Amino acid sequence: MEPALWAGDWIVVAGYSRPPRVGEIVLVRDPRNPENLMLKRVAAVADGACTVLGDRPEESTDSRTFGPVPLGNVVGRALFRYAPIGRIGWLW
Amino acid sequence: MFLTRLLKPTITASAHCDLPCGVYDPEQARIEAESCYKIIEKYKASNDEQFKTRAILIKEERAELAKHHIDVLWSDYFKPEHVQKYPEITELCWKAAKQCSKVKSSLELSDAKTLLEMIDKIAEVWTKAGGPQATRVQNGVAARA
Incomplete structure (x- = not known):
């Protein structure tokens, strides 16, 4: 997910009260x-599912490999x- | 220091990536498992203590590689739709990975043979799930068959 996220970053994640949005x-x-x-x-x-991609498509394992992720998994x-x-x- | 400890995240998520080349074949694990089998044979036939020590070391290394290849098949190749169609694959991979650990510590040919049989069962599912066509460069498969 570089450059948005680097290994070892400490981040705050909050639960959703609405469906995720693109980006x-x-x-x-x-x-x-x-x-x-x-993190994707x-x-x-x-x-009811979202397609997630890494920021570095050439090196990412993401929905191209495992398909759309059910919203329940978000x-x-x-x-x-x-x-x-x-x-x-x-982070936006 | 106390503050750092307080703020340190409790959950780790991965955002890193691996390079999905898309080539997956249980044969990779089988070759390592065959190495383990042959090494045990050679170990038993030898009276050379130095050779026997090396044989043990190398067998452990090969068994670990077999385990790695099984893990990669399980986590990267087999998809939810495969598991739905061939639910036995979960247990097959899990048991085969455990058998690799057994072979690491064992000098019994029967343990290595069991591992080979388990990998063959995984290979059967891989073939049924379209693995040869989906993952291999076709000439490579043809040359082997």
Whole structure:
């Protein structure tokens, strides 16, 4: 998910009270293995599922591999990065 | 330091990526498992302590590789629709990965043989699920068959 997110970033994720929108970074459970939590960007939302893609398509494992993610697997939206200090900021 | 500990996230999510080349074949795990089988055979036939020590080390390494290849098949190749159609694949992969751990610590040929049989069962599902056509570069498969 570089450059939006780097390994080791500390972020705040909040649950949704509405369906995710295109462009938002979401925390989703991997449909192949629900224990695996992933951060991806929403590319489309339709029929109770959202298509999520990594920001680096050439290296990302995302909906192109595992298909659209049911909205029930969407844990929340990545809102804010609070560490490292130099990169503190909103994630939209 | 206390503050850092307080603020440290409790849940880790991955945003990293792997390169999905899309080539998946249980044969990769089978070759490593065959290595384990042959190594145990050679171990038993040898009186050379140094050779036997090396054999054990290399067998553990090969068993770990077999486990890795099974894990990759399970987590990257098999999709929810495969699991729906062939529900046995979950248990097959899980048990085969566990058998790899067994082979790591065992010097019994029967354990290595069990692993080979388990991988063959995974391969049957992989074939039924269209693996050869979906994942391999066609000449490669033809050359083997």
